[in-house]
Amino acid sequence: MTISRPEGAGSRDPGEGSTAEEDLTAPGRAMIFGTGLIGGSVGMALREQGWQVSGVDAVDQVAARALQMGALSDAGIDREADLVVVATPVHAAREIIVGVFGSPEWNRRAVVTDVGGVKGPLVASVDHPRFVGGHPMAGSEQVGLDGASGELFIGATWVLTPTALTDPAAYAKVRNVLATIGANVMALAPAQHDALVAVVSHVPHLTAATLMDLASSLGEENAALLQLAAGGFRDMTRIAAGQPSIWPDICEDNAEAIVETLDLLIDALGGMRRRVADHDHQSLLEILGRASAARRALVDHVPRPEELVEVRIPVPDRAGVLAEITTLAAELGINILDLEIAHSVEGDRGVLVLVVDSLSAPTLVSALPQRGYPSTSNPVGTTR
Amino acid sequence: MSDGHTQTVSGGVPLVGTLRVPGDKSISHRALLLAAIGANVMALAPAQHDALVAVVSHVPHLTAATLMDLASGLGEENAALLQLAAGGFRDMTRIAAGQPSIWPDICEDNAEAIVDTLDLLIEALTGMRRRVADHDHQSLLEILGRASAARRALVDHVPRPEELVEVRIPVPDRTGVLAEVTTLVTELGVNIVDLEIAHSVEGDRGVLVLVVDSQSAPTLVSALPQRGYRSTSNPVGTTR
Numbered sequence: 001m002t003i004s005r006p007e008g009a010g011s012r013d014p015g016e017g018s019t020a021e022e023d024l025t026a027p028g029r030a031m032i033f034g035t036g037l038i039g040g041s042v043g044m045a046l047r048e049q050g051w052q053v054s055g056v057d058a059v060d061q062v063a064a065r066a067l068q069m070g071a072l073s074d075a076g077i078d079r080e081a082d083l084v085v086v087a088t089p090v091h092a093a094r095e096i097i098v099g100v101f102g103s104p105e106w107n108r109r110a111v112v113t114d115v116g117g118v119k120g121p122l123v124a125s126v127d128h129p130r131f132v133g134g135h136p137m138a139g140s141e142q143v144g145l146d147g148a149s150g151e152l153f154i155g156a157t158w159v160l161t162p163t164a165l166t167d168p169a170a171y172a173k174v175r176n177v178l179a180t181i182g183a184n185v186m187a188l189a190p191a192q193h194d195a196l197v198a199v200v201s202h203v204p205h206l207t208a209a210t211l212m213d214l215a216s217s218l219g220e221e222n223a224a225l226l227q228l229a230a231g232g233f234r235d236m237t238r239i240a241a242g243q244p245s246i247w248p249d250i251c252e253d254n255a256e257a258i259v260e261t262l263d264l265l266i267d268a269l270g271g272m273r274r275r276v277a278d279h280d281h282q283s284l285l286e287i288l289g290r291a292s293a294a295r296r297a298l299v300d301h302v303p304r305p306e307e308l309v310e311v312r313i314p315v316p317d318r319a320g321v322l323a324e325i326t327t328l329a330a331e332l333g334i335n336i337l338d339l340e341i342a343h344s345v346e347g348d349r350g351v352l353v354l355v356v357d358s359l360s361a362p363t364l365v366s367a368l369p370q371r372g373y374p375s376t377s378n379p380v381g382t383t384r
Numbered sequence: 385m386s387d388g389h390t391q392t393v394s395g396g397v398p399l400v401g402t403l404r405v406p407g408d409k410s411i412s413h414r415a416l417l418l419a420a421i422g423a424n425v426m427a428l429a430p431a432q433h434d435a436l437v438a439v440v441s442h443v444p445h446l447t448a449a450t451l452m453d454l455a456s457g458l459g460e461e462n463a464a465l466l467q468l469a470a471g472g473f474r475d476m477t478r479i480a481a482g483q484p485s486i487w488p489d490i491c492e493d494n495a496e497a498i499v500d501t502l503d504l505l506i507e508a509l510t511g512m513r514r515r516v517a518d519h520d521h522q523s524l525l526e527i528l529g530r531a532s533a534a535r536r537a538l539v540d541h542v543p544r545p546e547e548l549v550e551v552r553i554p555v556p557d558r559t560g561v562l563a564e565v566t567t568l569v570t571e572l573g574v575n576i577v578d579l580e581i582a583h584s585v586e587g588d589r590g591v592l593v594l595v596v597d598s599q600s601a602p603t604l605v606s607a608l609p610q611r612g613y614r615s616t617s618n619p620v621g622t623t624r
Binding site for chain 2: 032038039091105137138156159184186188192196197199201203204205206207209210212213214215216218222223224225226227228229230232233234235236237238239241242243244245247248252255258259262264266267269270272273275276277279281284285287288289290291292294295296298320326330331332333334335366
């Protein structure tokens with residue numbers, strides 16, 4: 001359902017009579033903690049956008065190399081930064097984030113985000129309006145800075161985990177900066193993020209490592225084994241080459257979801273074993289056909305500009321609304337391609353503007369009233 | 385390969401034939417033909433071939449399909465799930481997109497090896513589950529480190545000519561010799577880059593010429609006398 005407005009109807013919504021918003025994507029000063037694969041790539045990508053990027057690493061030489069490689073403009077701590085990206089291993093992040101918010105020496109408006117693979121425990125323990133938990137779904141089997149690239153995030157899904165406490169302006173800032181470096185930002189509740197990544201990231205990694213280790217130990221008995229490993233095996237085990245040291249923290253923080261998912265996988269593999277042992281060809285064909293169709297459907301869809309729709313949602317100007325709406329969009333499988341918050345002059349209401357592709361817009365527009373949010377939508381680029 | 389099974393030729397991965405040897409000459413001609421189209425040729429006993437491909441091909445395929453089907457089922461409850469599927473998941477499930485109809489036959493013919501390997505995998509995954517549930521970080525790090533090292537060792541390596549050595553093995557011109565030597569070579573983990581049989585004029589003896597990479601050559605040369613073969617070796621391209 002696309003509601004078009006009369007052309008040339010000059011003013012926007014009443015409640016929106018609006019404000020000059022700070023340009024949320026304008027290059028500023030960023031501070032990166034941890035200049036490995038992700039931190040280094042964020043630094044490169046931000047610098048390409050004109051940011052001044054400072055950074056440190058637990059290992060001084062790593063920060064020095066990041067500087068040399070152009071991922072940083074300065075090695076050191078910039079307390080004036082307006083965006084702080086914590087890209088350390090999961091368990092080191094909390095102390096740094098709490099330190100930034102706890103110290104008066106840091107910019108009082110700084111927005112802080114992190115890139116850890118598990119969100120629930122960290123987000124719960126930081127609990128600050130200007131902290132927006134994040135997790136880029138991009139990586140490389142290459143370890144550390146050597147795999148870093150300013151283009152790592154182009155087209156990659158980047159999850160943010162706003163909560164009821166999150167300042168909408170802080171969320172919008174992080175979201176829009178990430179969009180400028182090419183990421184598709186998606187909002188999820190922290191616990192939901194953790195359950196989903198157990199399925200698409202953590203358990204696949206553990207499975208790849210298990211398969212690689214199994215083949216490698218069988219290969220000790222017969223050196224021919226690994227010489228037979230063709231593209232399929234290589235594809236399947238590629239992620240197992242990644243850095244092992246990040247996994248104990250992840251497995252610690254997301255143990256419950258990982259164990260549940262491993263149980264499902266072990267159970268399903270047991271079913272597969274039964275089908276092969278019983279020569280149950282019909283059932284084998286069924287599951288392999290289903291998997292084949294699902295895998296072929298897993299392609300990137302990048303909508304063309306003419307397919308974009310702007311959904312405008314008048315919202316009370318209070319905490320929690322943004323998290324609720326962005327999380328709803330993710331649950332519906334809708335990718336938010338752009339996001340803007342227009343505050344009203346009176347300050348108690350605003351308009352949340354989401355840009356989505358035209359196929360998804362009707363789903364979103366029809367789901368919003370159930371949550372108490374009416375909305376209007378327009379194709380992007382039409383005159384209002 | 386009438387009595388064998390061929391794998392897709394792709395950079396650096398051997399084309400596999402199982403050898404039941406009726407006459408060495410035809411086999412050697414096939415090997416030469418395959419080498420000419422860019423395949424690395426490796427000889428394996430049929431049962432051994434089946435056990436190995438269960439590990440590196442059949443079970444990985446079934447595992448990729450299982451994982452894809454699991455994620456797809458869970459994705460019906462939450463549409464965000466498959467949007468989170470990044471390169472790692474995509475790499476892992478890529479082979480699941482393949483044509484399903486070939487698999488019932490493969491699973492029928494290689495059921496025993498596939499079931500054995502699935503049992504090993506399920507057991508190993510159960511061990512992984514225990515490590516995560518028990519927060520056994522030391523043991524987790526160990527297995528992930530071992531897997532990471534093994535995967536990084538699994539790189540495509542195409543030897544340059546200056547890295548190649550020609551191993552010349554005088555052999556009696558009788559059935560079974562080629563299969564024995566090439567199977568030995570494979571068991572040693574040595575890749576045959578090229579193979580040639582030079583028959584002597586008298587017709588009862590010949591010379592089997594294997595081209596292998598220079599690092600593997602000493603292993604081969606020292607293993608051959610135990611099977612009753614003498615050999616000489618020269619870097620490729622040197623004057624003899």
